[in-house]
Amino acid sequence: MPQADIGLIGLAVMGENLVLNMANHGHTVAVFNRTVSKVDDFLAGRAKDRSIVGARSLQELVAALKKPRRIMMMVKAGAAVDELIGQLIPLLEPGDILIDGGNSYFPDTERRVKEAESKGFLYIGTGVSGGEEGALKGPSIMPGGSAAAWPPVKAIFQDIAAKVENAPCCDWVGPGGAGHFVKMVHNGIEYGDMQLIGEAYALLKGALGMTPPELHDVFAAWNKTELDSYLIEITSQIFTKKDSETGNYLVDMILDAAGQKGTGKWTSQIALDLGVPLTLITEAVFARSMSALKEQRVAASQELKGPRSKFGGDRAKFAEDIRQALYASKICSYAQGFAMMQAADAEHKWDLKPGQIALLWRGGCIIRAQFLNRIKEAYDRKPALANLLLDKYFKKAVARSQSSWRRVIREAVKLGIPVPTFSAALAYYDSYRSAQLPANLLQAQRDFFGAHTFERIDKPRGQFMHAEWISS
Numbered sequence: 001m002p003q004a005d006i007g008l009i010g011l012a013v014m015g016e017n018l019v020l021n022m023a024n025h026g027h028t029v030a031v032f033n034r035t036v037s038k039v040d041d042f043l044a045g046r047a048k049d050r051s052i053v054g055a056r057s058l059q060e061l062v063a064a065l066k067k068p069r070r071i072m073m074m075v076k077a078g079a080a081v082d083e084l085i086g087q088l089i090p091l092l093e094p095g096d097i098l099i100d101g102g103n104s105y106f107p108d109t110e111r112r113v114k115e116a117e118s119k120g121f122l123y124i125g126t127g128v129s130g131g132e133e134g135a136l137k138g139p140s141i142m143p144g145g146s147a148a149a150w151p152p153v154k155a156i157f158q159d160i161a162a163k164v165e166n167a168p169c170c171d172w173v174g175p176g177g178a179g180h181f182v183k184m185v186h187n188g189i190e191y192g193d194m195q196l197i198g199e200a201y202a203l204l205k206g207a208l209g210m211t212p213p214e215l216h217d218v219f220a221a222w223n224k225t226e227l228d229s230y231l232i233e234i235t236s237q238i239f240t241k242k243d244s245e246t247g248n249y250l251v252d253m254i255l256d257a258a259g260q261k262g263t264g265k266w267t268s269q270i271a272l273d274l275g276v277p278l279t280l281i282t283e284a285v286f287a288r289s290m291s292a293l294k295e296q297r298v299a300a301s302q303e304l305k306g307p308r309s310k311f312g313g314d315r316a317k318f319a320e321d322i323r324q325a326l327y328a329s330k331i332c333s334y335a336q337g338f339a340m341m342q343a344a345d346a347e348h349k350w351d352l353k354p355g356q357i358a359l360l361w362r363g364g365c366i367i368r369a370q371f372l373n374r375i376k377e378a379y380d381r382k383p384a385l386a387n388l389l390l391d392k393y394f395k396k397a398v399a400r401s402q403s404s405w406r407r408v409i410r411e412a413v414k415l416g417i418p419v420p421t422f423s424a425a426l427a428y429y430d431s432y433r434s435a436q437l438p439a440n441l442l443q444a445q446r447d448f449f450g451a452h453t454f455e456r457i458d459k460p461r462g463q464f465m466h467a468e469w470i471s472s
Contacts, residue, residue, distance in 0.1 A: 004030035004053050004064045006156055009084065010074035011038045014128070016046060017135035018074065018101070018160070023050045025159040030055055030064040062091045068122075068152055072099040078108075085112065094120030097149045101128050103263055106177030106184060106270075113145045113176050122149035127183020129365035130162065138162035140365035141170035142186070142357075144179025144350070162364025169363040174350035181270075181344060182357055185337050188267030188281040190366050191260075192333040192421060193231050195284035199419045200326045201235070203408065206417050207311040208318060212239040212249040218319060226327055226397070229369030258288040267340075274343045279428050280333045283420040306416035318411070324404035329425035331398055334375060335388035336428065342386075355379030389432060398429065444469075 008019050011033040019029045019042075028051040033039050039054045047054075055061035062069060069092060073084055081100055088098065098116060100109065100123075109125030116123035123145045130139035141161045143150065150172045161170035173179045204210045204218060219236035223229070241250040264285045271278035290297075311318065338354050345352040358375040361367055378391035388394050398405075409426055412419045431437065444467075446452035453464040 003066070004028045005066060005070070006030070006153075007032070007055075007061045007065050007069070007071040008074060009033070009058075009061070009071065011042055012074065013132050014101075014135045015074035016042060017132055018072070018128070018139075019052060020046060020050070021136055021138070021160040022156060023047070023052050025156075027051070027156055027159070028053065030061050032056075032058060032061040058087055058091060062088075067093070067096070069093075069096040070099065070153055070156075071097070072101050074101050077102045077104045081108070081112070085116075089116075089119065089121065092121060095122065097122045097124065097146075097152060099124040099126060099143075099149075099153065100180075101126055103127070103183065103187070103261070104180050105266060106181040109145065109177035109180045117146055122146040124149050124153065125177055125180040126157075127179055127186065129183065129186055129361075129367075131366065134162065134364045138169070138364050140186075140360050140363065140368070142173050142179045142182045142360055143170070144173040144175065144177065144182070147172070147175060162368075164359075164363040167359065169360050169365070171356060171360060173357070173360075174345075174352055176348060176350065178348070178350040178352060181348075181350075182341065182352070182360075184263050184266050184270070185341055186361060186365060186367060187263035188278070189333060189337045191264035191267075191284040191288070192281045192337075193229075193330065193367055195287050195421045196280075196326055196329050196333065196425075197231060197235055198287075199422050200322050202417055203322050203412060203419070204319065207411065207415055208315050212251060215239040222323055222326075225323065226371065227323065227330075227369075229371065230366060231369075255294065256291055257294045258291045260285070260288045264288070270344070271340050274340060274347065276336070276340045276343045277428060277431070278336050278340055279424040280329065280336055280421050283424040287420055307414060309414050309416075311411065311415065313411075318408075321404035321408050324401035325408040325422055328398050328401035328405045328429075329422050330371070331388065331394050332425035332428050333421075334371075335394070338375070339387055353379075354385075355383070387432065389429065 005027045006022065007030040008015055009032050011031060019031055022029045030053040031039060031042065032055040036056050039056060043052065043054045053064050055064055071088065073081060075081060075084055081102065081104060085098060098121060104125055113123045124143050125145050127142035128135065128139050138161055141157050143157060157170050158168040161168040173182050201215065204215060210218065216236050216239035219232055223232045223236060238251055239249065243250040243253045246253060264281065268278055268282040268285050341352055341354060355376045358372045362372045374393055375388065378388055378393060379385055381391065385391060389398065405426055409419060409423055443454040447454050447466055448469045451466050453466050455461060455464060
């Protein structure tokens with residue numbers, strides 16, 4: 001007799017924690033893993049005496065599920081998802097629902113939704129953010145795909161999602177690959193946030209010589225300001241951890257070579273396809289790539305010379321300048337990310353709701369922050385807002401921070417401390433507020449060597465012409 005409300009395939013830590021979260025909220029879950037011994041270990045360990053049913057084959061999993069069958073796949077993005085879908089489809093009936101909870105590339109999800117629907121099945125591609133802890137205690141969930149699939153899974157997803165002011169950080173995002181697209185942008189913004197915090201740390205340590213205890217105090221204080229967020233909070237905690245082997249602070253013992261799994265790169269690639277200036281997030285991706293060149297950087301440090309200046313100003317004032325620069329840069333990062341979502345929405349007709357997306361990110365996810373309430377308010381004031389920088393709150397916030405922001409970048413340049421995302425954010429702001437950019441010269445160059453044509457300032461937009469640049 002079928003008894004499980006939902007099935008889940010893939011018992012890595014994220015999968016296990018989601019299953020436990022579902023069971024904790026009263027849902028019976030059937031589980032399967034390709035390595036079947038993991039099912040047995042899970043049932044004998046963390047899942048013991050829970051409303052969790054083990055399956056030792058896909059057939060057993062399907063047989064254990066109530067109709068319409070809901071199966072969530074927590075497997076590696078890419079070919080593994082397609083392979084699993086191919087194995088499941090012959091076992092299912094029209095109306096059954098497949099859910100991809102991994103970090104799939106949204107064009108793949110677009111394709112899978114169409115393929116599943118053409119065979120009578122329903123498909124959801126959902127972003128799940130919050131890491132291992134979020135999966136267990138309440139993640140941010142961003143589902144999209146077959147609209148008819150949402151009512152049968154809504155209660156389960158909203159039960160297990162993080163709650164902020166009693167509202168679940170989970171709601172329907174849109175059709176096709178919308179859910180995975182929004183998760184991709186979330187991850188891109190996460191890249192930007194982390195790099196911005198890293199640059200603030202580099203300035204506090206490199207310019208002001210702050211020790212880990214001092215850094216802890218600074219970030220803990222910042223977390224009580226507009227910067228209140230999960231990433232600032234954990235950053236403050238990182239500076240308190242001692243290394244058991246050396247007795248040094250652990251952060252100082254960690255090699256400065258950052259890893260990445262590709263979602264930041266995807267965000268930048270798609271931004272290029274859309275023609276959206278996602279400069280800060282792209283610089284954050286490149287910063288990780290630069291960090292990976294550890295051996296080259298060490299060698300280059302012996303050959304390439306920079307300034308020998310030391311900071312000679314007011315330490316407390318400069319620390320506050322860094323905080324202000326961090327906030328202004330963060331505003332620009334989110335402005336770019338939300339502008340990208342609007343551009344993608346225009347192309348794919350998903351009907352994304354930026355204000356609602358901001359609410360989904362208030363809890364559970366890695367970029368959760370009080371700041372997101374301000375974004376929701378901005379879109380409440382003007383649903384068709386072209387750019388967050390034009391909202392009255394953010395406009396005033398950047399204006400207040402601008403002098404500090406420029407001082408920080410100026411000082412970083414003087415000291416030779418790289419701040420690529422701080423700089424990219426300011427360049428974006430200065431470009432966006434410029435009525436005139438040097439692209440007129442660029443168009444003249446393009447027309448000169450390639451007859452690419454140009455528009456004129458004294459003619460209506462859309463009229464293109466070519467000049468004979470070389471006199472005969």
